[in-house]
Amino acid sequence: MYDVPEQQQVVQEGDPALQQPVIRQMVVQLRAMDSYGTYDTWSDARVLDPLVLTKERRRAIPVVGDPDETTLSRVKAYYNAIAQMIERETGLLAVPVINLTHEGFGRALILVGKLVVVDKILRDVHRFGFDSLDAVVAEAGKLLGKAVAQVGEHRVVAEL
Amino acid sequence: MYDVPEQQQVVQEGDPALQQPVIRQMVVQLRAMDSYGTYDTWSDARVLDPLVLTKERRRAIPVVGDPDETTLSRVKAYYNAIAQMIERETGLLAVPVINLTHEGFGRALILVGKLVVVDKILRDVHRFGFDSLDAVVAEAGKLLGKAVAQVGEHRVVAEL
Numbered sequence: 001m002y003d004v005p006e007q008q009q010v011v012q013e014g015d016p017a018l019q020q021p022v023i024r025q026m027v028v029q030l031r032a033m034d035s036y037g038t039y040d041t042w043s044d045a046r047v048l049d050p051l052v053l054t055k056e057r058r059r060a061i062p063v064v065g066d067p068d069e070t071t072l073s074r075v076k077a078y079y080n081a082i083a084q085m086i087e088r089e090t091g092l093l094a095v096p097v098i099n100l101t102h103e104g105f106g107r108a109l110i111l112v113g114k115l116v117v118v119d120k121i122l123r124d125v126h127r128f129g130f131d132s133l134d135a136v137v138a139e140a141g142k143l144l145g146k147a148v149a150q151v152g153e154h155r156v157v158a159e160l
Numbered sequence: 161m162y163d164v165p166e167q168q169q170v171v172q173e174g175d176p177a178l179q180q181p182v183i184r185q186m187v188v189q190l191r192a193m194d195s196y197g198t199y200d201t202w203s204d205a206r207v208l209d210p211l212v213l214t215k216e217r218r219r220a221i222p223v224v225g226d227p228d229e230t231t232l233s234r235v236k237a238y239y240n241a242i243a244q245m246i247e248r249e250t251g252l253l254a255v256p257v258i259n260l261t262h263e264g265f266g267r268a269l270i271l272v273g274k275l276v277v278v279d280k281i282l283r284d285v286h287r288f289g290f291d292s293l294d295a296v297v298a299e300a301g302k303l304l305g306k307a308v309a310q311v312g313e314h315r316v317v318a319e320l
Contacts, residue, residue, distance in 0.1 A: 099258075099259050107257070109269075109271075111269075111276055114275060114276040114277075114279070114310070115317065116271055116274040116275070119271075119274070154274075157314050
């Protein structure tokens with residue numbers, strides 16, 4: 001877990017990336033998984049902030065470690081958000097499957113029908129994060145583009 | 161876990177089903193996961209025995225429960241064995257992905273390339289088992305047949 005007091009926040013409240021659909025969807029997902037209501041009084045920027053790992057923050061995280069529930073919820077929020085976007089673009093159900101060992105190794109899949117549209121190896125999940133929100137938008141956009149193209153190419157399998 | 165003393169064994173030593181490829185492969189898988197060497201002195205029939213749940217055995221297992229490592233190893237052995245058979249029949253790599261909550265709910269997938277060839281909802285995994293070894297052979301054979309047919313139909317996706 002990497003929760004920071006507000007004053008050290010890296011994500012600025014007015015960051016235009018906060019308006020990007022994938023980021024908004026991640027906020028929805030993170031708030032949905034926040035069963036203790038920790039985020040209730042937090043701004044969207046603050047909820048997303050721990051996902052941005054500056055060099056300093058990366059240095060502060062041990063190289064080896066087990067991911068905790070909060071970190072896992074961020075991984076899930078990311079792939080759930082991408083699955084949501086795939087659904088919107090293709091009109092087909094997209095199912096995220098996150099498969100991790102306790103040590104934080106594994107893979108993230110997104111399935112559309114019988115088609116695997118996202119297949120990412122996950123490593124060192126306790127260090128899960130991005131350089132910036134813009135980096136989230138860029139990487140998610142790439143995955144989304146590939147996924148939608150694959151559905152287009154193999155629509156029959158995606159509709160199975 | 162459901163380990164029985166030898167005298168109560170349901171699987172007979174001479175059971176012809178022990179010679180079936182999928183059963184032999186399950187034994188290989190179970191022995192491979194047996195890191196403490198518990199099975200070293202056990203016959204194949206005894207290793208497989210807890211997978212056969214007679215009505216009496218089913219009754220003895222609580223309705224609600226968390227699956228332990230030994231039970232999970234049996235679930236894995238089953239799907240790993242099927243993945244192995246798919247590889248043999250298709251000549252393509254088949255990857256099993258078992259995704260379970262601690263409560264024993266989830267799904268078992270087998271992926272060939274970008275094609276999902278097996279997709280089973282898992283429930284009550286602490287009660288994982290079959291009526292007999294013949295039932296294992298029959299069910300595995302059905303899954304295998306469907307998977308191989310799907311690969312044949314969507315070979316392009318399976319080779320991605």
